[in-house]
Amino acid sequence: MTDPTINSRDDLIRYLDAALALEHATIPVYLTAYYSIHSTTNSDAAHIIRVTAVEEMLHLTLVANVMNAVGGSPDLTRPGFVPSYPAYLPDGEDDFTVDLRPFSPEAVETFCKIERPRKAPDPQARLMAVRPEESLLVGSPTASGIRFYSIGEFYEEIMEGLQRLAAEDPKLFSGDESRQVGPEQFYSGGGMIIEVHDLASACRALQLISEQGEGLDTGVYDAEGELAHYYRFRQLQFGRYYQKGDKADAPSGPELDIDWDEVWKVKVSPKLADYPPGSELAAAAAAFNTDYGAFLTLLTRAFNGEPDRLQDAVWWMFRLRDSVNRLIRNPLPGSDGLHAGPTFEVTGTGGALS
């Protein structure tokens, strides 16, 4: 076994901070694909992507609860919190990056890679060396040059660290309980928010993330009867839904239809620099980034003692949707018919907690 990388509360909080960034990092990817689908078409795909994105929001909130429980302060406004796309994922392979893509077979392939449950072949393999040029979603925040074999292994590391620290420090869970986000404020439809007050609830919260998402494979359905993300996306590849009792390689539920052409062909991982300076598109793209930054500020306040602010997040998300649509429905000049898209170039919004 390699040496543990979480040896103090500070280490733990740095890990949870990285987890927060990781959970958030997939959301722009899913939202771009989701909103690229022509409205009223591709219902099956749209619902699958949407629910996954919503569950990533649940995961983000669960991580914030764990962080608050151990006395941390979630900050979604720090520079670098939103990755620069394309970005690598630490899934043991280094031959693909995560892009902002329109809905396409390539996008679904990427979703499956993100969400693929992977357990390291042996405990030694959990931690891997980082190649110098890589931009990482999940590197170890405490041991430089180290990344994880998979997201599942990353969470295993956190849970083991939590258990170790909780055993050493009876005051580990001393966070202010009023900072917890509960079911009154957060609702996703795919799994309940868990308020974190102790080791058991912290582990339940992280376990839920792991099971729903990028975990170590607990089967097609999780303990609550929810399909894990990986299998949700696999349905798009099989063209058929799973139902209870199905094996991973043979879904037997209703068929699902996909029309890859009913999609706005958004430029892959667009940048503000791609938009003609001074154009309405450039202004709309910049406005989206400003709005998105403000939205992250709102979430940061909600995760720092004002959980009721999550109610405002509902209409904020409608506003962001409209903002994305303004971009996605317009062609990008000089891009061979490709359309504009949100760039998610959000630099630290700063001053959020003042």
Next chain:
Amino acid sequence: MFVKFPQGATERTDKDAAAEVLYDVVIVGAGIAGSIIAAQLSEAGKRVLILEAGPAEDLTLRGYESYLDRFYSSTSKDNQAPYPASLAAPMPRGTDTRRIAPGAPDTSAYLVQSGPLASDTTYTRVLGGTTMHWEGKTPRMLPDDFRMRTLYGEGVDWPLSYEDLAPYYAEAERVIGVSADVEDQSFLGITFDERYVYPMKGLPLSYLDRMVAKDVDGMPVELDGEQTRLRVRPFPQGRNGIPNPAYDGGNGFVPQGAVSTYQVEVGERCQGNNNCVPICPVQAKYHAGKTLTVALESGRVDLIAQAVAYRVHVDPETGRVQEIEYRRYKRPDSKAFTTVRARGRLYVLATNAVENPRLMLASGLRGSSGLMGRNFMDHAYLLTWGLLPEVAGTFRGTNCTGGISDLRGGRFRRNQAAFAVDIHNDGWGWSRGAPMTDLLDLVDNGGRYGESLRQGLVDRVSHQLLLAFMVEVPASPSNRITVDPSYTDRLGNMRPILTYAIPDYTMRGVAYARQLSKRIFARLGAEDHTDYDPNFWGYATYEGQGYEIRGGNHLAGTHMMGSDPSTSVVDADQRSWDHQNLFLVGGGSFPTVGTSNITLTIAALCRRSARAMLTQLDREQAPVQLATAGAPSHREEAGR
């Protein structure tokens, strides 16, 4: 949690095989009444056949979204806009309504209207029925509403009291999934069990409600010597909100999300979209498809859709129903149909207060009391509209979140009708077609486009205030549904004929409502823009003043319940006095319609009746003699 619809359930029952089965219960209509009864009876192990006139399409997410697409792309946003019109099972549509010239009934649409007042009242003939387009308000009736004759000398007493119905109200609130807070809903005698909480917490008042409340809360009103103070109060809603952890003794409540044949996560909470009527985009609003799905999942409920009940056959000796003859059409646009029969130990007509008596009368069953189809009731809606002095956030939130309920009851009811007042979050939508009419005006007459058009639209609609007064209509035998063989639909079914006038008792309430609205507008500093058009199809005059009266789709009264067979059609269990194995359920059983939207009370009555049906089934264990001699189970017929 999503509601899993068993794939293929609308196709799996073979009509010919079903014709040879003696079901425990045959139900006509897959709306909320039929679905609740089917779910409750199947849960008790009974075999049920449901006949539904609407299209035989599984309740899939994509099917629901096709309703949405139809709504979005339709220029008219009326109640029926999302739902496919079928010539075989036509639906009344508000846009069909025409002013009726004296002596000349309007026969142009499915619902024949002989007036004198035209009504735009509708119902929806698809799986889930009218709850597909309902708004979702779920107020309980007042205790006084059940004793109107005794207390005020008006209308008719129910054979049930509020206390009798209260436990079933609680059951209905669970089935529908009601969001409300007991402290907001305890008024004018409405009481709850000591520890009762609604399944979900109350939905918040809209910004507009709160703007109105600032000036209206505490406004004194004196009526018939009684003083009351008005207050903007939230309505209970059949829309998903925050589950109340204290519900069911602390077990909580799990909201029912969308109906789908596969796992989806949508609809478990209202998002504040503003088109509850005619369709919630995410199925956060309850519709009876959710309860129908539970029934079908039991495996004991067969469903045959595209099946329009044609005739109720009765044994002339015993009065018992022998079979229901129905016409099954192949496609909504085809004239061809097959005649089939359905047989059960019990029969339940669960269509609505127009189609129930229509079917009975078309079967020649006028009832020994002669009251079948009589005492048709609806709510008479009076709309008043104005512009508020400041931006009030109109068009935010759902269609309607709050209103004034203080004049639903009081001594004045001995003289004039009571009413509830809705504050409409969709501005002048109902009265004048906002925001579409504002948009057209800005473009056509204002030459606006782009940013200026967008801002102009916001500036206009965000000041709009519409108050809808839902005025009670008492039973009146001359308001009625009849049939006439000269008016039939494509399948040869006799069409309903509505004869309707607003009683003076109601008009006194209407006139008072108009006066009150002026006082409210003055208090709010609102410009009153209310203007009633003498050419409007529902224009009615009273004491020299004219009013536009609209229908509420709260159909009631046409097979009234009572304790005396000579003055009612059904008993307190909704069992026909004349036909002991027949139940006529729904709004038609109401002796008074009060000032409550009718669906919750329908649901409560049906929960209660289902128990009576189970008791009766247990009692009538003896085999029922089947009238099978000679008659083929079905025959092919060409359309006319």
